[in-house]
Amino acid sequence: MTLSHCLLLATALFSVGIYGLLTRRQVVAILLSVELMANAANLVFVTFSRFKGGAQGQIFALFSLALTVAEVAVGLALVILLYRTHGDTRVDLASEMKS
Amino acid sequence: MSASVGFGFVAACTLLSALFVVRSQQLIRAALWLGVTLLATAALYAMLDASFLAGVQVLLYVGGVSVLMVFGVMMTRRHEGIVVEAETVNVPRGVFAAGAVFGVVAGAIQMTPGLEAPLPTPPVVTIQDLGRGLVIDHVLAFEVVSFLLLIAVIGAIVIARRRDPGEAPIGFMPRRKVPAGSQEVSP
Numbered sequence: 001m002t003l004s005h006c007l008l009l010a011t012a013l014f015s016v017g018i019y020g021l022l023t024r025r026q027v028v029a030i031l032l033s034v035e036l037m038a039n040a041a042n043l044v045f046v047t048f049s050r051f052k053g054g055a056q057g058q059i060f061a062l063f064s065l066a067l068t069v070a071e072v073a074v075g076l077a078l079v080i081l082l083y084r085t086h087g088d089t090r091v092d093l094a095s096e097m098k099s
Numbered sequence: 100m101s102a103s104v105g106f107g108f109v110a111a112c113t114l115l116s117a118l119f120v121v122r123s124q125q126l127i128r129a130a131l132w133l134g135v136t137l138l139a140t141a142a143l144y145a146m147l148d149a150s151f152l153a154g155v156q157v158l159l160y161v162g163g164v165s166v167l168m169v170f171g172v173m174m175t176r177r178h179e180g181i182v183v184e185a186e187t188v189n190v191p192r193g194v195f196a197a198g199a200v201f202g203v204v205a206g207a208i209q210m211t212p213g214l215e216a217p218l219p220t221p222p223v224v225t226i227q228d229l230g231r232g233l234v235i236d237h238v239l240a241f242e243v244v245s246f247l248l249l250i251a252v253i254g255a256i257v258i259a260r261r262r263d264p265g266e267a268p269i270g271f272m273p274r275r276k277v278p279a280g281s282q283e284v285s286p
Binding site: 001002003004005006007008009011012013014015016017018019020021022023024025026028029031032033035036039042043046047049050051053054055056058059061062063065066067068069070071072073074076077078079080081083084089 | 102103106110113114117118120121126129130133137140143144146147149151152156159160163164167168170171172174175187188189190192193194196197198200201204205208209211215216217218219224228229232233236237240241244247248251252254255256258259261
């Protein structure tokens with residue numbers, strides 16, 4: 001378990017998130033992919049906090065956790081609004097700005 | 100030695116469940132696999148001596164976000180008992196983009212010297228350090244984040260609120276654009 005192992009794992013997680021982001025059409029699935037990517041970023045924060053010492057990385061990871069939770073709350077609200085107005089939750093349905 | 104075996108196991112769990120998240124054909128399964136990924140990441144945090152963060156990850160993510168995601172899947176269904184399919188489009192594009200990002204970053208990691216050092220033994224970050232950092236050193240960011248959480252919750256309520264019948268709906272569109280091929284099943 002070296003620094004490069006942890007970083008490679010985080011990179012792989014981030015890439016999987018990118019794949020999901022580009023290939024999914026349901027909004028909820030896209031949110032799941034964004035969660036994966038945020039998770040990878042947090043892993044990098046914690047990794048550097050461990051290998052370089054100091055609590056800064058973990059504190060930043062805590063802030064990042066809070067931001068992700070806020071993002072999920074607003075994102076799910078948008079999903080529900082999209083479902084209520086369009087009857088489905090595919091992203092390509094929400095392509096117009098005006099009805 | 101056992102630590103590296105454990106790391107390999109947890110890393111494999113994380114990556115496999117992440118792949119299931121993006122490949123599952125059913126949306127609800129993808130949401131549940133995300134819980135597994137987050138749990139494995141919590142185990143990684145514990146291995147990296149960030150026990151408080153591991154606990155926060157389990158409480159906030161595995162207990163909060165994944166449940167929220169399951170709610171999101173369940174609340175956007177018109178009929179009960181329908182398996183929600185999660186379609187996958189443009190697979191070559193996704194593979195290319197993800198592979199390109201992974202290749203560039205992994206190459207940069209491989210070329211950077213000094214990353215192969217084994218795990219050092221730095222002074223352990225205690226929960227006191229985290230608390231002091233949050234409310235003394237970074238108190239402004241802490242307050243800003245709490246304010247942002249408040250705004251996010253209020254915004255979520257305003258966006259998802261069911262509007263009164265007489266009220267002019269914001270961004271309302273009649274349900275006329277349900278395309279053919281959606282998962283609608285006529286009763």
